[in-house]
Amino acid sequence: MNNDWYLDEDFWATFGSLMFNEETFAQGNDQALALLDLMDSQPDHILDLGSGPGRHALPLAAQGYPVTAVDTSAELLRELEQRRGQLPIEIVQADMREFVREQAFDLVVVMWTSFGYFADEADHARVLDNIRASLKPGGRLVLDLVGLEYLCRNLQPVHLTEYDDGRILVERPELTDELTRLDNDWYLIEGDQVHRTRFSHRVWSAGEIRALLANAGFTPISLYGGYDGDDYDFDSERLIVVAGEGG
Ligand SMILES: C[S@@+](CC[C@H](N)C(=O)[O-])C[C@H]1O[C@@H](n2cnc3c(N)ncnc32)[C@H](O)[C@@H]1O
CATH class of the missing domain: 2.20.25 (N-terminal domain of TfIIb)
Structure with missing residues (x-):
């Protein structure tokens, strides 16, 4: 197995069209709006890490929020550029293990299991450190994961x-x-x-991801079973984590 599969443009070129199509873009739109409602949020500046072609960056920007979209894939970012039009989206080609912008964002989203790809556990901790450093005081992180349960x-x-x-x-x-x-x-x-x-990618149980975030300094931490804030249980298809920057 190729440990760096997530950096392979051929992977996204071949399998990307299964993930990114009009149906999944419509789902991304609904998810983005539901998340803003869930957090009762009026963010000044949003960071979409592992944005892909913008399923969430586009609807968030369409609501008037400036978005910085970060991704490693040149091809997926080209698609975002084509879709962006006049929307306030900054496009950055970078690896989430390296990208830090000190206290620049009040909301960071990492959607559709885009957190957890790394073979080395330390890389996940490193990404969380980068995110905390990039959040303004009181800012929040949303992780959209699939739960082990x-x-x-x-x-x-x-x-x-x-x-x-x-x-x-x-x-x-x-x-x-x-x-x-x-x-x-x-x-x-x-x-x-x-x-x-x-x-291959990492999967966490609810308790494990809570501990990982707490160790990285995030607080408070809330877990949900969907974008609408449903309770998390064995049959929740998504594990949605909302974590505060922690001061
Ligand atoms: C499953 S896609 C999800 C895309 C988007 N978040 C969505 O919900 O449609 C995962 C994305 O993460 C990007 N990615 C993978 N490894 C990355 C890394 N180390 N740093 C930044 N982006 C990465 C991929 O290029 C891809 O666009």
Whole structure:
């Protein structure tokens, strides 16, 4: 398995169209608006880390909030640039392990499991340190994750999706490393062609992610089971973390 899969432009070029399409952009729009409601927030400046082509940066900017969108993928950022129009979005190509802008943002969002990719645990702590340093006093971080509790109860060893355009995706996910990582084995069937990729990311239980954030100095920390602020439980498809900068 390639440990740096998340930096591989071929991965996003081949599998990106499954993730970024008009349907998922519409979902991103709803999620962004729900999050603003959940936090009752009027942020001055938002940082979207691992923004991709802007599923959340675009609707947040359309609400009038200046957004800085940071991502490593030149291709995905090009798509954001094309969609941006006159919206107040600053586009930065950078790695979240390196990107820091001292006390510049009052809201940082890391959406759709974009936190947790690194093989080295220290890199996750480093990203949290960067985020805390980039938050203004009293600012907040939102992490949109999949929780270990949901995976333990609901993960199917094989899952098949058939798309309207005829493509078929076969996923073979597996919890590994004492249930701390999700290894994925994907086969995308396109006519006679099969593209295969294997990639892995960290998964946390609710208690583990709370402890990780507390160790990084974040407080207060709230956990939700959805963008609307539902309670988190075994059947929550998302684990939404809202964490204060902690003073
Ligand atoms: C699953 S996509 C999610 C994109 C976006 N947050 C959304 O919800 O649509 C993960 C994104 O993280 C970006 N990414 C991966 N590793 C990164 C890193 N080390 N620093 C910054 N961005 C990264 C990828 O290029 C990709 O755009």
